[in-house]
Amino acid sequence: MIDADCLFCKIAEGAIPSTKVRETERVLAFRDLYPKAPTHVLVIPKDHYANVAELAAADPALAGEVLAVAARVAADDGIQETGWRLFANTGEHGGQDVFHVHFHVAGGKPLGPMLSA
Known part of the structure; x- marks a missing residue:
């Protein structure tokens, strides 16, 4: 299922270009x-799920x-x-700004504490 108004759905379909680093039939990873x-790569399911809970349940x-x-x-x-x-990031308080579930893979330097006080 694709959401025609979703930025990441458009990237998954190839309508918006991205720098792909890995792709399977159902998952896309891009810089x-x-x-x-x-290293800062986003990993998304190609189908539209709003957040982690929705993906995990469905x-x-x-x-x-x-994750693999x-x-x-x-x-x-x-x-x-x-x-x-x-x-x-999930939901407004979690800092989610694109409501298509996506995971950040970050590294290549010390990243410091996870949350600020």
Whole structure:
């Protein structure tokens, strides 16, 4: 299922260009346009799910595939050994700004504390 008004659905369909780093039939990983670390890749299911809870409830196997692709991205970018962060913002208070579930793979430098006080 695709949402015609969704930025990430358009990227998944190829209507908006992205720098792809890994792709399966159901998952796409592409470089963030505004990276916060040397490696900053977004991993999305190609089908539209608004957030992590919706994806997990609807298709746990796809959620697992997204995580497997994220781990492969970290290995491909050479950050698996030094460490990396995987996170998904969910909802307004969680900092989600695109309401198509997406996971950030970030690393390549010390990332510091997860949350600020």
